[in-house]
Amino acid sequence: MSLQLKLYVVKRGSKDKLHLTAVAPTRAELAIQLGSPVLDIAGERYSVKEVFAEKSTDNTSLGMLVGGFIGALAGGVGIAAGGAVGAILGKEKDKEEQALVEQFNKSDVPLIGQLFL
Numbered sequence: 001m002s003l004q005l006k007l008y009v010v011k012r013g014s015k016d017k018l019h020l021t022a023v024a025p026t027r028a029e030l031a032i033q034l035g036s037p038v039l040d041i042a043g044e045r046y047s048v049k050e051v052f053a054e055k056s057t058d059n060t061s062l063g064m065l066v067g068g069f070i071g072a073l074a075g076g077v078g079i080a081a082g083g084a085v086g087a088i089l090g091k092e093k094d095k096e097e098q099a100l101v102e103q104f105n106k107s108d109v110p111l112i113g114q115l116f117l
Contacts, residue, residue, distance in 0.1 A: 005053040005100055018042055018053065018113045025100065027051060037109055053104035055097045088104035 007030070008017040024030035027048045033035040037048050037073050 004056050005097070006056045007051050007053055007104075007105060009041060009050050009052070010111050011042065012044055023106070026104060027109045028107060031109055053101045055094070055101055 004023055006025070007020040007022060009020070010016070020039075021032060021039070022033055024033055030051060031048045034048070037050065039046055039051075050107050
């Protein structure tokens, strides 16, 4: 399972998130993919500097649920063991995804000339 971040901008004049369909590990990579350091969303123009990332899922809960379901095949002990193992694996995925979120949100966009050389 590959980790995918949800990219968004905050709509001006509100706190609503407008999600992008693009996926990129940094703002510079996003600008390259878009072919421009600006993008138009819902009739507004935004800079890639205004784009943020958030986790796409809660892997800990999902892992615990799947692990518990699979463990149900082995009875009560299996549910507990499967849920625990699933939670541990899910938590690791959450940590990986959070690191990617932080990488994107801390990234900057170089000067336009440096992006498209």
